[in-house]
Amino acid sequence: MEGQLYLKQNNIKATKARIYIMGLLLNSDSAITADYIYESSVDKKLFIDLSTVYRTLELLEEKSLVDKFDLGGGMNSFIIKKLGHKHTVECSKCHRELEIDCPMNQIDELIRNKTGFTPIEHELNIKGICEQCKKAGFL
Amino acid sequence: MEGQLYLKQNNIKATKARIYIMGLLLNSDSAITADYIYESSVDKKLFIDLSTVYRTLELLEEKSLVDKFDLGGGMNSFIIKKLGHKHTVECSKCHRELEIDCPMNQIDELIRNKTGFTPIEHELNIKGICEQCKKAGFL
DNA sequence: CTGCGTGCAAATGCTTTGCATATGT
DNA sequence: ACATATGCAAAGCATTTGCACGCAG
Numbered sequence: 001m002e003g004q005l006y007l008k009q010n011n012i013k014a015t016k017a018r019i020y021i022m023g024l025l026l027n028s029d030s031a032i033t034a035d036y037i038y039e040s041s042v043d044k045k046l047f048i049d050l051s052t053v054y055r056t057l058e059l060l061e062e063k064s065l066v067d068k069f070d071l072g073g074g075m076n077s078f079i080i081k082k083l084g085h086k087h088t089v090e091c092s093k094c095h096r097e098l099e100i101d102c103p104m105n106q107i108d109e110l111i112r113n114k115t116g117f118t119p120i121e122h123e124l125n126i127k128g129i130c131e132q133c134k135k136a137g138f139l
Numbered sequence: 140m141e142g143q144l145y146l147k148q149n150n151i152k153a154t155k156a157r158i159y160i161m162g163l164l165l166n167s168d169s170a171i172t173a174d175y176i177y178e179s180s181v182d183k184k185l186f187i188d189l190s191t192v193y194r195t196l197e198l199l200e201e202k203s204l205v206d207k208f209d210l211g212g213g214m215n216s217f218i219i220k221k222l223g224h225k226h227t228v229e230c231s232k233c234h235r236e237l238e239i240d241c242p243m244n245q246i247d248e249l250i251r252n253k254t255g256f257t258p259i260e261h262e263l264n265i266k267g268i269c270e271q272c273k274k275a276g277f278l
Numbered sequence: 279c280t281g282c283g284t285g286c287a288a289a290t291g292c293t294t295t296g297c298a299t300a301t302g303t
Numbered sequence: 304a305c306a307t308a309t310g311c312a313a314a315g316c317a318t319t320t321g322c323a324c325g326c327a328g
Contacts, residue, residue, distance in 0.1 A: 152302060152303080153302080155301090190294075194294090197294095212292085213291075215292085
């Protein structure tokens, strides 16, 4: 029932498929794939179609309820959204600042996937050249 | 002719397709996609088949002459290999160290792709829990 | 009852592969 | 000449889309 509430709180029509998927997401501490959700639904004799899984995940992402990670090779995984943060990159030439979404979520997921290591904290510092300065011929 | 030499130096049979692809890679300061190579070959009336492009890139990657970046959505780009480096992550519990390939190449490419900002240097610090400690119930 | 959600099947986009032919050394 | 590279066409894989039916509100 947990998933049901969560959906209603976010003005999403609570259907069998969505309730099940939401439940899975709420009870996963790590990111899961569309196929994992599908297979899981098959195990439970629910047979939620893959297209429905994808459409639900897309909806939840639009509503900012889940984060989508690119696993490479065209695969993605999804996790209930946690508080995100931003990073700032500063151009080494013009010193203008550019804000980017923290790219570490991706990295964390890649590392977890390849090595089993679970990243918890990070510190990241990027230096580079912004588009304009690059066009201006600095690099 | 430049590509030709580069290939021979690396014991790769120098064919028309490979020479052209190698030339493109050598003259690109940023990573390029298989499709870009293909289209470029069409423009030059060479019509190198996409499968040939992919097979060549695969070969060059195996020979460690190019780096392959995952652009997300199942797409990749390729760039002549630069000197790579490793990072070390240390488990916050058992303090064992784990060496990983620098994950920033991917990030750099993503940032370049999305914002036009060209990353040059980085500093990266990751803390986390290794697989064994996690299984042991610390997290 | 009415529109939105669903399953099914087919389409997509990038990449990979099988096979017969063409090409480099 | 002979192994290997190539083009072509078809397959593969995760994901997306069109459409007719079904269910939630």
